[in-house]
Amino acid sequence: MTRWVLTCWVLQLCFLHLADATHLSNETDRLALLEFKSKISGDPLGVLSSWNDSRQFCFWGGVSCSRRHVRVTVLDLHSSRLSGSISPHIGNLTFLKKLDLNNNTFHGAIPPEIGRLRRLRTLFLYNNSLGGEIPSNISGCSALAEVHVRNNKLVGSLPRQLGFLYGLQFFHAGGNRLTGSILPSFGNLTSIRILALGDNQLNGEIPSSIFNLTLLTLLSLGENRLRGNLPWNMGTLLPNLENFYVPFNQLTGRLPPSLSNASNMVQLQLQVNNFTGSVPSMASSHNLLRLNIAENFLGSGKVNGDDLGFLSTLTNARKLQALVISINNFGGSLPEQIGNLSSSIEILVLDNNQISGSIPEGLQNLVNLEVLLANGNKLSGAKSLSIIGNMQSLVQLRLDNNDIVGYVPLSIGNLNRLLVLRLANNHIDGEIPTAIQNCKSLIFLDLSNNNLSGVIPTQLMGLTSLSIGLNLSYNHFTGSIPIEVENLKNLGSLDLSHNMLSDSIPRSLGKCVSLESVQLQANLLRGMIPLSLDSLRGIRLFDLSNNNLSGQIPKFFEQMHSLQLLNLSHNKFEGEVPTEGVLNNSIIILVIGNVNLCGGLPELNLPPCNLRRPKKRLSYKLKVCISTVSSMILLIFIASSLLVFWMKSKGKQHIVSSGDDFHTRVSYQSLHKATNGFSTTNLIGVGSFGSVYKGVVNINVEEITIAVKVFNLQHRGASKSFMTECEVLKNIRHRNLVRILTVCSGVDYQGNDFKALVYEFVVNGSLENWLHPVESVDDPPRRLKFHQRLNVAINIASALDYIHNLCETPIVHCDLKPDNVLLDEDMVAHVGDFGLAANLSLNGETTSSIGIKGTVGYAPPEYGMGNEISIEGDMYSFGILLLEMFTGRRPIDESFSDGVNLQNFVNTALLGQGSTIPKVVDPILLNEILYGRIPEKALISILEIGVACSFDSPQERLNSSEVLTRLNRQLALLMICSKPKREAKGM
Template structure:
């Protein structure tokens, strides 16, 4: 726990060979006298708060240097070019500083085994390398041909999070394939995620027989998975998610018995059946085949994957029932089969799987009674929305009773008989019925949105009663086009707490907003969207037009109230800790990703902000208020703009609306991404984009970007989070890992917000990438928390 600066008298230790000051709180610059100690061989300054430049002649003044580790500090300037002369150098660690310029050629460093320069602003060189880590920098263009000259002893190559494009490089040509990788026989880790690499995965990938981890996610790869990958017999992790890969999943990939950590093929275009050979992956912990176009039935052989902890099959076209073999997966924690075409009863054997923490079976065609034992005792961890034939279960699920369901079937059968009889009466009876319906409507009876759109039918009278006459004591919010009231509605023989959004039809645009919200909400379903129960369009007791939307009531109100609480009485203001903010941010990202990429026609929300994010009893985020939502015309081009709906007049909310809307540009998904970026920065800084500090072009985006570049994370954080965690010092509880890992995770999250809120729409990342990067940050956070608790014990 040393702090303060390093004494210049350290230069008097003329025989000093090794100095290790890792993991302290040292500040200031390294004294110039230190770099005159020619006897030095190993120097460790990592995990401090040192700053300044490293001297340009460092590689000459320290001729015996074998190790230089200055990771996780605040050093600036260029990497000393004289390091290219440090022929004894074995380890060079420079990550997570703010070095700029080019990387000196390490061509003469024949002994260099470990080079790590990730998380800098570097924008190029080594020959005996075993590790090359240059992820999360600003390297762009195609991978240079010199990469083919890397050491044949290379074990780890990590280039993720740069701006690489073009094909994966090939025979020293213009980089179109991956043939050069065949020479890297010792390669164990290959990280190329989060770039813009195109082309196909070459069959020569199978030459990397020592490969343990292959990470190609979040690129633009096309074609299929080469069968030769089965030769990678040591592969433990394969992640090729978020690409444009297609075709069937080759059975050969399922024969790699070493796959034990992760097989992630999600967010591609794979079709056909899940290979029955999947049962060979008996040691696999996490299988993610979600968001493809997989069809047919779930194979029985999945039950052989007895080590499975997470199984993600959502967002496909799977049919049939849940196979009974799934009951063999005793250790499974997450089972997600939502948004498929699965049918039949919910298997009772799911009650016996004790480790389940999340069971998502929503938006399928399951039917009959919901079990009551095991996981089904906890409504917060089961999701069954969108299965209209289910009944029973816990009261919190708000499903009809099974006796009601059976009664409804009998009524339906009788109704068919009645309809058949009425039809036989002929054309005149039909006309008479139509005239009768028309006459009833003319008498002023309130009408509702058709039952095909919203099943629950309500009238003005029932909403008036539910809210005590729209009493001010039940008023819970006021928006641009109306007010929101809390109410208790009697339905299906029990009472349900609801939120009623009553539109002020005297306000210009309110009626159009009502129709927009109905159009957007009637066909979309997602656990992170506010659930609309029904809509009412009719007349009030005075004969005036009345329009309202009825939502599920979320007990914890809006995110705005938690981020910027107003002190009331003696109660302490509500606040959110770090992991809660991160979870909610991921919830919102999932919702926006669904709207942009997964619900058929892309939907642009146009008004994303904390006040439009509502929190349920478990603080799960739900995006609401679709009054400004717009549909884009093409599913194929999610980046296109909506020519049918000009953004003129659709300004969203000041601070959250992207700058291009103010210049008359059409709405686009990139506009939502901008709003999300601002929202994410507000979550962790605690500052609104309209804060008085942000004036004359100085935005929350620029504030965070500048502070990150200067390594001033403590000046960014919401004071509530600073009380929870002191970056660079001690941790006040066991919830959050202490620095420097915490600082690294925080920076990675803030960098996502900065990337989303760029002034230039084309520079913003997609919600697909946002989801992946945030989930990765959360995993790092939870892993670090677990390690810290073990250390404390």
């Protein structure tokens, strides 16, 4: 009995000791989490608000625990908008298996204490601002399988100890500032499948041990400073390799012939290196989707060589979508087998080589080909152009800088999807066929430096889609510039120079208000410069030199603030040269060869103007007449002033609000008169609660153009919408919000209640009309360029940042969509229609009782479930609007089905990147991206912002301040966009 009691006592002590140990371990985890929280300086979503003693730590947000030991195994706080540093106490969570802090703004170093986490399998720290080096003791995390630290600010060399993580399967450290070389010890990572170190500053050679990692499916080392050769037997050593990225390095030597054994290869990106020699057979590359070997020194350049024989072997790649071999030294002719390439191919880029001969007829078999760039070669043959006319899927075609002869075929009219056509610098004869009018999608046409003749067809001027440029220079065109040029209202550049055009410059050219460059030099133009050109306020280059133009130089050039060069040399201009405004700079204006000009800036070396005029004495009768008329005018002025004062005193109304921007109310009668009785000819829009009319009215003795929003008070909620908009707009002022001028609240001629808001008229209409223009002869469609869309997006984000964060009481717009964004004459966006808006009180409750919550497609999903309106709801609408702006697709598009919407449609493309991005971008923007004017990275970043704003979960969406910062960053990057490493030949 005593022995049994003693045994029980011993067991009890053991259990008590075990319980104390468990309690101490749990307390260690709790304290470690609290220390982690103490280093967080920003938690806008309140994800750590549950981290307190009111609940056990295993139930804190983002924390998961094991059941057996009740220890923290997962800490997942991704996309929580947290800022601060990572506490070194993270190393005390010794049972941790997954640490996910991606998509936040953590700074500082990765704490070396992380090396204590021997159970850690997944480490996600990407998309932060972490600096310092990768801790050398990371090898202490012996169970690590996935490490993702891309897109931070990590520096220093890759730690040698990484090579001892034998279980590592995924390592992505791209987009940092890592230096040094890739260590041979990486060859010990025998389990690794994905190794991505691109976009760093790594140097040296790729160690041969890397090519012994037989499980590798993706090896990404691009945009570094790597040198040396690729192993001769690379394709045999890496049998599972699917994606091989080494672009933008300094690699040399020949391409390994063993690449022909890489039967699993999907993407092979070798562009912008120093590879030489021939391209091996690709006959075994059955799964190849994209091959890019551009900007190397491949090929021999021999006219009769077999440099392009490898193209015939690519006929086995039945999934091929993109083939890019530009800016090399490939010689010889294109093999006829090129027509047997995959029918899926969409991009074929052959430019700037030494390719000769005709374009093979079989090329027209590539029925899905959208981009064909073969410029800068030695292509010839009269049939080349007629073949192209049958490729009806083409979006971009460049055959410029070749030796092509013949005529522009009538079949060119079949290319109704074509955006860009460049045939410059060839030997093309004849006239431009009128069938060109069928290319209704063209945004850029360049036929310069050929032997074209005849008159410029008026049908060409009917291509209202032309927006980037029209270049017909250095040909033999005769006749006059068609007056139909006025249809090209969206055209950015017009070059008709070095032809034999005669007659005067048409006044209708002044309607092409988007023009930035006009070159009409070296023609036979005569007459005066039309005063209508005063409207071309965005002009940068204006060249009228070497013509027979006469008259005085118009003074309106002084007010063209964008003007960088005005060349009027070698004409017959006369009189004084203007010197004010932008013309007060001798670098801007050139006037040599005009013998009758005088004055101007001293640097122009013109003779002074004789401004003396003979004095004439006024007769006595004329003096009496002038005195009498002056007295009468003075009396009329005094009488008119007294009348205006009396009328204003009699008609004075109450002020709507104390806001300085609100004027006195206007009457129904004055608005009725201003809008021609609310005529349908003055109607400019119809909304949920009424209609908007254009009008002209006197407010405070000033005649201005206005937009009158008349509320349909029979519609439920219209009256409340009127009051809401008045309440919201009376105290907010921002350059990106529509400005309200006054209100009208009274009765109409039938005695019915009448309510209207009067806004400042915004001349360029709604964003809806720019994104989805309606084809019309009288009103040709308008197009927005990439930088214009980005600026508009920044304007809208600025407006949201103001109403969300900078107003005394935050305001939710509730109905953000293209119809409610207006563009002024400078293409600055103004957000309007606050009829559904609501103020948020300090506790987050809304002060609006309007039941309608936005527009289908733009309203967030939580509104459909009855949730209260919120700032996050506005950000969802903004995200959808941003995606619509850059894809050209409405949120409710006919092509969407089976649960697909705009957000997941774009997100799927972003996951695929590469070949899938062109499929979602607005075709109007595709040209700017393909030409390299806009980096694809910029587009991807903007689309990512749109997706991040339109997540289903409100807590995961970006806020307006973050969006504004990211969009401005993209705008800055566009300004400093780097040029290609080597200038292309023949450009």
